[in-house]
Amino acid sequence: QSGPSGRVVLLQSGAGGQSCSVQSRGRRNLRGMAIIPFYGADRPELFGIERHAMDRPGHVVEALDQELPFSGLVLDIGAGDGFTAHRLQTATRKVIAVEPERKMMRHDGILCWSQGDAEHLPFATASLDAAYATWAYFFSRNWSPEPGIAELHRVVKPGGPLLIVDNLGDDDFCALASGDITADPDYWSRQGFGCDTIGTRFEFENLTDAHLLLGFYFGADGAYNTLEYSYRVGLFSSASRGT
DSSP states (O other), X not given: OOBTTBOOOOOOOOSTTSOEEEOOOSOOOOTTOOSOOOOTTTOHHHHHHHHHHTTTTOHXXXXXXXXXXXXXXXXXXXXXXXXXXXXXOOSSEEEEEEOXXXXXXXXXXXXXXXXXXXXXXXXXXXXXXXXXXXXXXXXXXXXXXXHHHHHHHHHBOTTOEEEEEEEOOXXXXXXXXXXXXXXXXXXXXXXXXXXXXXXXXXXXXXXXHHHHHHHHHHOTTSOOOOSEEEEEEEEEEEEOOOO
């Protein structure tokens, strides 16, 4: 899964939920993306802090769990190390984790992994029951995610949920950024997505962790003197129209 400032992804079908490694036929393309380059593979200590601090109450995972089908095959686009996918996979709901950075993939025998990119999903048309992305690829300012959106509609069965999570702003976390790191709700509305607001927070174990992660995101000169930062997140949702 990407960090709250962004990243990319994709995949090919595999054994439903079992450990597997599938070669991607897509090509990674980061050109033009107005995001912080993903750092998880090279800075695992920072990524670990992010994973534990971001959405500490778990409200985003709860909301996704409610919107995803009880059973079937679900795609996680930009899965990172599988943090969210692990929490959403159940005995009846199998999550395929797609990630562009091979070093992030964790072949632990639980998830099915594939390396690839959101714009070239090597799945048969209407072969998946749902798809979601959390802070990955589908950014709506200074970048067009429309090729990836078209691929979601193609690979998810008509009527299946398409779910995108991104920042809404007007909170402590986004206020730390010098620029706009929020989603554009009007853009998503034009694409046929509704938006539900999730109120959550970043909650750090200690100030050292807060300084390390927030300093990396927003600059080491910032005053990061609290353990909690309010965080408003948008859950943008639509239904696949098929092809």
